[in-house]
Amino acid sequence: MAKLFGICSLFLLAFGVAAYAVVAYAFMPLGSLLHPDMKAVFLAHQAGIYAHIFASVIAISLGPFQFLGGLRRRFVRLHRWMGRAYLGIGVLVGGLAGLYMATFAFGGVVSKLGFASLAVLWLYTGLRAFLAIRRGKAIEHRRWMVRNFSLTLAAVTLRILLPVSGIAGIPFEVAYPAIAWLCWVPNLLVAERFFNRTDEASFKPEPLRDSA
Numbered sequence: 001m002a003k004l005f006g007i008c009s010l011f012l013l014a015f016g017v018a019a020y021a022v023v024a025y026a027f028m029p030l031g032s033l034l035h036p037d038m039k040a041v042f043l044a045h046q047a048g049i050y051a052h053i054f055a056s057v058i059a060i061s062l063g064p065f066q067f068l069g070g071l072r073r074r075f076v077r078l079h080r081w082m083g084r085a086y087l088g089i090g091v092l093v094g095g096l097a098g099l100y101m102a103t104f105a106f107g108g109v110v111s112k113l114g115f116a117s118l119a120v121l122w123l124y125t126g127l128r129a130f131l132a133i134r135r136g137k138a139i140e141h142r143r144w145m146v147r148n149f150s151l152t153l154a155a156v157t158l159r160i161l162l163p164v165s166g167i168a169g170i171p172f173e174v175a176y177p178a179i180a181w182l183c184w185v186p187n188l189l190v191a192e193r194f195f196n197r198t199d200e201a202s203f204k205p206e207p208l209r210d211s212a
Contacts, residue, residue: 011064013156018061020159025053035172038106045104052097056155059090063149083133091126091148095119107177114180121188122151143196150191154184 024033030046031039042049062082065071072079099119105111129144161182165175 007064007068010067014060014064014153017155017159018057021053021057021155025050035106041104041106045101048097048100052094052101055090055092055094055097056152057090059086059094059152060155062086062090063152066145067149087126087130091122091152095123095126098122105180107173107180110177111180114177114184118151118154118180118184121184122148125151146191146195147188150187150195151184153187157187158183 031042062085065082099116102112102115102119105115125144125148129141129148132141132144161179
């Protein structure tokens with residue numbers, strides 16, 4: 001029951017953030033929900049922000065499905081194609097665009113370093129996951145994917161922390177540089193502590209047929 005609740009919560013949060021991003025960036029004027037200084041940056045770098053947002057929507061929408069054991073076992077080819085889209089479009093395009101946009105992040109050098117570190121680690125963990133599965137290392141692949149998706153979920157924690165900091169009365173200019181780190185560092189620590197403890201004896205990887 002707890003596992004089912006966790007999976008349902010994961011899908012709800014991921015799809016909720018994806019839906020918010022689509023509405024905010026596809027159907028509303030760019031930057032209409034943002035701080036004026038952030039809006040100005042987004043308007044000056046529209047290609048970068050749109051590439052980051054919509055590639056990331058693909059990642060956060062596909063990511064939860066990759067952790068459904070039944071789907072991996074019964075629909076191996078679908079799992080692989082979804083993984084390719086997740087890594088090749090979501091993480092690669094979203095990460096590169098995010099790294100570019102991090103150089104303009106609101107909040108000064110602290111924010112820029114926070115979001116740039118997130119983008120670099122998102123790309124790095126995605127690459128390690130891809131290389132692991134190409135070598136047939138299913139356990140290693142799984143662990144890198146857990147790390148990678150914990151970073152994908154920074155989009156969720158970011159959108160939780162922003163209103164919470166506002167309710168707490170913390171000025172946006174003070175909160176945002178801290179959130180640039182808090183939106184992903186705890187996620188990665190939780191992933192390592194609670195979801196990457198499976199040893200090789202207890203993990204049964206799916207068959208690697210038709211891996212090309």
